[in-house]
Amino acid sequence: MLKYQAVAHKILTHIEENKLQKGDKLESIEALAERYETSKNTIIKALDVLDSKGIIYQVRGSGIFVRGHKRKGYINLLEMKEVTSSLKNFNTQTEVLALEVQISEAEIEANLELEDKAELYYVKRLHAIEGRPFSIEESYYLKEFVPYLNQEIAEASIFDYLERDLELGFAFVDHFMRIVTLAPENRQLLNLRRQKSGLLIESVYSLKNGRPFNYKKTLFHPDEAQFFVMGQNEF
Amino acid sequence: MLKYQAVAHKILTHIEENKLQKGDKLESIEALAERYETSKNTIIKALDVLDSKGIIYQVRGSGIFVRGHKRKGYINLLEMKEVTSSLKNFNTQTEVLALEVQISEAEIEANLELEDKAELYYVKRLHAIEGRPFSIEESYYLKEFVPYLNQEIAEASIFDYLERDLELGFAFVDHFMRIVTLAPENRQLLNLRRQKSGLLIESVYSLKNGRPFNYKKTLFHPDEAQFFVMGQNEF
Numbered sequence: 437m438l439k440y441q442a443v444a445h446k447i448l449t450h451i452e453e454n455k456l457q458k459g460d461k462l463e464s465i466e467a468l469a470e471r472y473e474t475s476k477n478t479i480i481k482a483l484d485v486l487d488s489k490g491i492i493y494q495v496r497g498s499g500i501f502v503r504g505h506k507r508k509g510y511i512n513l514l515e516m517k518e519v520t521s522s523l524k525n526f527n528t529q530t531e532v533l534a535l536e537v538q539i540s541e542a543e544i545e546a547n548l549e550l551e552d553k554a555e556l557y558y559v560k561r562l563h564a565i566e567g568r569p570f571s572i573e574e575s576y577y578l579k580e581f582v583p584y585l586n587q588e589i590a591e592a593s594i595f596d597y598l599e600r601d602l603e604l605g606f607a608f609v610d611h612f613m614r615i616v617t618l619a620p621e622n623r624q625l626l627n628l629r630r631q632k633s634g635l636l637i638e639s640v641y642s643l644k645n646g647r648p649f650n651y652k653k654t655l656f657h658p659d660e661a662q663f664f665v666m667g668q669n670e671f
Numbered sequence: 672m673l674k675y676q677a678v679a680h681k682i683l684t685h686i687e688e689n690k691l692q693k694g695d696k697l698e699s700i701e702a703l704a705e706r707y708e709t710s711k712n713t714i715i716k717a718l719d720v721l722d723s724k725g726i727i728y729q730v731r732g733s734g735i736f737v738r739g740h741k742r743k744g745y746i747n748l749l750e751m752k753e754v755t756s757s758l759k760n761f762n763t764q765t766e767v768l769a770l771e772v773q774i775s776e777a778e779i780e781a782n783l784e785l786e787d788k789a790e791l792y793y794v795k796r797l798h799a800i801e802g803r804p805f806s807i808e809e810s811y812y813l814k815e816f817v818p819y820l821n822q823e824i825a826e827a828s829i830f831d832y833l834e835r836d837l838e839l840g841f842a843f844v845d846h847f848m849r850i851v852t853l854a855p856e857n858r859q860l861l862n863l864r865r866q867k868s869g870l871l872i873e874s875v876y877s878l879k880n881g882r883p884f885n886y887k888k889t890l891f892h893p894d895e896a897q898f899f900v901m902g903q904n905e906f
Contacts, residue, residue, distance in 0.1 A: 459881060488723040493843060495880050503843070503881075510847055514902040608728060608738070609902045612745055615850065615870055615893040633868035633893060635850055645730050646694060646738075658850040658868060665900055667749040667844045 440481035443472050447482060448491060451502055458504040462492065465500075489514075490666025503666070510664040513611060517595045526565050532590045534560040537579065544576050547640055547651040555579040559590050562625055569626045570660045575652040582649070606641040606650070613637050618655065626657045635661045675716035678707050682717060683726060686737055693739040697727065700735075724749075725901025738901070745899040748846060752830045761800050767825045768807075769795035772814065779811050782875055782886040790814040794825050797860055804861045805895045810887040817884070841876040841885070848872050853890065861892045870896045
């Protein structure tokens, strides 16, 4: 992690720990540089990161303000890694429905930009929040990058395992969203009776060099899935 | 528009006009600085903007690459201003269903962070793509910032009018998404028979000083709404 990223992380922690709200003002760049014992330049770069993530906004001649919003229970789509880690303040459960090594099929090859067949870890999991079914996740990891997975890892956080144990952090992700009609077995897993639609998010995670290594399809319960994204108008 | 923003815009235009694909390599920073007759520093800032927007990715020691993706018909959620402008390559139609001045109600006051009653322009529109109903949009503009609207403007692009004529560009936007059961009149507008669910996106647009001025609720046809977002993992 680069210096300015570490400082950005510290400022974010400060905002979270002090439960700062939308419109709350941060210290000046000079004061922040002093507090975090770094240069004004590093603070400016750290603030740019927080700005691009929708955490703060900067008003020229006026100051730096917390952006935030007031809605509870919405998941930040761009911060979403795994349901369990995205909903820290809730009691979450993960059930592993399948875990096996597969050979890639056409759909996976297209999404992972594979030119040949490849070995993959396939993991299917059911996530629940406070005992209520929340999402069905099917995830495909290229074995070239993720040589080992087991039940215990899949029951916890696969992302944590990738980052901590394999030092395999993704650099960027593309999410594709649409409403789909749920198959009967998925309606049963999500405990749906009358409703037939769910939200499908397909996600492709790539490494720093642009290489996709993880393709994921997540079906969300129509009443439970609430997402937000924050945008800037830079052009 | 600042110098680096103008350069970022030029690079984006270059990518679009030359239909560059994912993985296509851009010129070096030095060559870009020469081409756009500017400093390396300005190019670096322009590339950071394009990076944060998911348009390019930079691989240290290797170069600058076009990010893009290969799926057609998906709207970039973070670039979405109006349906008509987000789907440039399609034939779109807009029908104005209502246009009137209203006094704010509690839901609007909460979303626009109003402490008192305020006058608003309320606009309800039906958007169609290639003749197929796509979305129903209800939008509330604070009259303090948008003193005038008419049928002709609402039939075209209200965003273009705000930006060009009122010089009222938003600085940031929060989108909140969930699946909702559609009311019978909305199912009729969207020409839905069996399906009962749609995607609701609520959007709050704010000015540079953090002040929200436009709250919008858009209901999307379940078969037509396809969105993508691109994320970075910066922490």
